[in-house]
Each structure stands twice: as structure tokens, then as C-alpha cells.
Amino acid sequence: MPHPAPYPVRLADEITRQLGQLADHLAQLPAHEAMRTIARVLDPDDGVLGGVNHVVATGSMFAKVQAERGVLPAEVWLALGRASNELNDIALDLDEHRETLRHVSTHPTPTAAKPPAPAPLVVRRRR
Template sequence: MPHPYPYADYLADSIARQLTQLADHLSQLPANQVPPVLGRVLNPEDGVLGRFTGLLVAGSVFAKDRAERGALPPEVWLALGRAANELHDIGLDLDEHIESFTAGTPPVAKPAAASPLVVRRHR
């Protein structure tokens, strides 16, 4: 007889709950403690982002097999694959900036000047 609450369901619920706790905790940390935590979360290989990307890759492989057998619409497989690819690309983009988050980065001698976040085109 199968267990009424499968272990995979327990893991998924537990991870979701822990991510919520991490987000809540992160919002309450002093500003100097946030960057190293973000660096660990955003690490494209060993961080939450990298591991979640790996989970979507595994889901895509499963969905491909099911789609080839006619048990899932091909769009499900394509959507999972696209999501995994997008997250992988986001991880690569963020990887260029991981050093900005690492602890022990020497303080900047002078404060960085504020920069506009939106660049407007001049006509």
C-alpha cells in the first residue's frame, strides 16, 4: 500500500516552506549580511537557482518521455524545457556578478554614484 503522503511531496512542501522562511529572514537581515546570502542563493551551480534549474531539467526529461508516449501534450514538455533553458541563461547572466555578492569583498574607497536604472533613448 502506498504511503498516503509520498516522500517527494513532503520534500517539495518542505523546500517551498524553507524558501518562504529564507525570504522572510532575508528581508530582516542587516544590509551587510544580505549579499553573501544572495550570492549563495543565486549561485548557478550550487545555489538554489542552480538546483532549481536542475529540477526543471529533470522534469523536462520526464515530460519528454511522457509526451513521446502520448501521456502528456508536447506543449508541457516544451514549456518545461523552455523554463529550464531560461533559468540556465539567467544563471549565466547572474554568474558574471556573483563576486559582487561574496563576503569579504573589500569596501569601495568612495561611495558609488547612483546610476539611473532606466536608460532613455534620445531622438
């Protein structure tokens, strides 16, 4: 029995469409709901980011086998492996903020008489 190849392609297209819808909704959500959604998307275990990383890592393993068989250039396998490693690094960088996102999303800040002062944005990056 042949493998129904079009199904995974349709599934990928549907996921892409739904991610676009999610982004559209996210732009219109109240702050605490947006934070809850972002926290869920970035969850490294059960979120979208973790799922995408899993797909890329699986694709890398597939590409390795195909490269060993001479079907794909080794550069394709290496690029997918690097992409998976980068996504994993991004997830690790974001994981340190997981509890903050979860806390803010479950405890919306009450409307204060005096709005909080904006914090200066400082870029920190560690690897």
C-alpha cells in the same frame, strides 16, 4: 514494493516553506549578511537557483518521455524545456556578478562619515 510517492511531494512542500522562511530572514538581515545569502542562493553550481534549474531540467526530461508515450501533451515538455533554458540564461546573466556579490558579502563596507552617493540605475540586458 510500491514507490513512496508522497515523500517527494512533502519534500517539495518543505522546500517551498523553507524558501519562504529564507525570504523573510533576508528582508531582516544586515546588508553584508543579506549579500552573502543572495550570493549563496544565486551560486549556479551549489545554490538554490542552480538546484531549481536542475529540478526543472529533470522534469523536462521526464515530460519528454511521457509526451513520447502519449501521456502528456508535447506542449508540456516544450514549456518545461523553455523554462529550464530561461533559468539557465538567468544564471548566466547573474554569474558575471558572482565575484562582486562574493566580495561585497565578505568585505562589509565600513560606516563612513559621508554616505556614498547612490548610483543611477541603468538597465542593461544582453542575450
